[in-house]
Amino acid sequence: MDKKFYAGCDIGSTTGKAVILDDEGIVASWIVPREVDPEETAVIALSHAMRESGLISGTEELAYLVGTGYGRAEIPFADENISEITCHARGVFLCDPSIKTIVDIGGQDVKGIAMGDDGTVMEFAMNDKCAAGTGRFFEAMSRIFRMDLAEFSSLSLSAKRAIPVTSQCSVFAESEVISLLARKNPPCEIAAGIQAAVAKRCFTLLRRVGVRPRVTVTGGCAKNRGLVEELTRVLGAPVAPLPVDPQLVGALGAASIARARCMEKAHA
């Protein structure tokens, strides 16, 4: 019997992600920066992932493809599109079924997701149209410090105390941080204050859906160690690490749903 491949393509606001699965597990994955056209982002991400697999040369060789992320409706070769919330829950459940609560911090939104014991979404909450606490927010903050996100994260971790940053709005927070820097406050303490402000915001969001251990963080901002440590402190419980790149979880969930769809069809 021919080997079957299933793909998930997560076209977000800052990056495009693709994951290819077979019946055993992950075959290949890829992350690319977003292009202007979401369709082009999807084509590039998937082409790279297919090339990395060394087994697939075209989308027609994929048994099923599920699109997710904000560009999900623009993926021309997708068999179906599914919401990010469902895909993240599915991806996390596949990685670690003991996890019950997810904070997904993407480029333009923050989501709190509560999962049932079978991995289904029980409740979810999202930030409204506001960039506070999102990837965009961190990009803006790290720009003020003339650093990339990894350097900004390390800077915050070097602080002994945090200077509170009280503005919720990204634009006002930027002004507040510039003022704090102008007053010669230690940059690391301001950076730690930024992480604390976002962690508290995530905590509020999680309280709306109910926090059940274990908790994990997905999305690009899960790579911000300073934020994850601050979130651990605010939650009073450790944030569970995932065995895959947390930025890929949405695409992984989408690929897992693609595989399940094929199985459903086979048994129908």
Add this chain to the structure above:
Amino acid sequence: MIEQVREFARMAGNPLAYAEHLMKKDGKPVFGYFCSYTPEEIIHAAGLHPFRLPGTGGATPHADEHLRSCSCELIRETLEQALEGRFGFLHGVVFPRSCDAIRRLSDIWRLRAKIRYHFDIDLPARLDGEGSREFMIDALKKFRRDLETAAKTCITDSAMDHAFDLYNSIRSSLKNLYLLRSANPGLLSGGDLHSIVRACMIMERCELDIALKSLFEWLKAKPASPPDGKKRVVVAGILCDHPDFYALVERCGGTVVWDDLCTGSRYFEGIITEDINSIASLARRYIDGPVCPSDLSSPGSRGEKLVRMAKEHSARGVVFLSLKYCESIPNGFSVVRETLEKSGVPSIMVEVDRDLSAQDETEERLQRFLEGI
């Protein structure tokens, strides 16, 4: 869009052009109104044409001089048009004082918009409160007197009876359309039905009555469409001024089979029966009929009503539609939601901007909600 709906959509899409055309054609003075608590029947009986004031989208630089930029979008857009002089064709305007935003709009409009006749209808603080019926009757009597001045005519009881008959007929036809579509959502898209309801608030009512009946007969004769797998939902809120919202729901995997909106079922629910005098009959429709979720009813009773509505129309959930910066739906939402949850009816609230083309977050939340119900 099906051909039979195109004319309704054209009117709903450009209401000002239609109103001006109607004035030229019939010479009937147009009387603007702003809320479903406007007794259109009295306006019609006075020989005036009732015309619901529309929003427009777009920037509101003139209105922003008078209202905070975080005020209800619809209020700001309507004031903007008034300040730009786009409602110059109106003979008069009436504001039922149903929410804070409309009260402020009326106050500013009266001073700045320079429309010849400007009336307010004071509503009881709670429609289910003690003395509300008498209050409503007095408010309607005063409005009748005000309109007699504006129309320079005496509004006779026989003109009122004729208006009741006409509006009862229009409301029955609209309800029949809703019921037909609830039974077979494939007959008509949600957006098309929305256009029809919006046109009902604009169109010459005698022509409308005939057009609705004819549309209903045509749709009734159509064969039922096969099920499309879309999940049935009820939409609740103050109003929907977003024709694209229905397409958004459909794109996310749902279909709106009923609503609790003043641009929907609250416009047609409640038939006027004349076993008492005409003003008392009219008041009864407001007091005993569907209640706007602005400030006029308790969240508990709203929840129970929505549970009944969802069950009656086999809806799997309720989508609360909140206009940007409108406080009426978010306030008390937790109580309404709890009532729905206890009855096993899931719900979600979405706040929408005027432009629905870039509503990624709304689409994500809506799609996930529909996936889960």
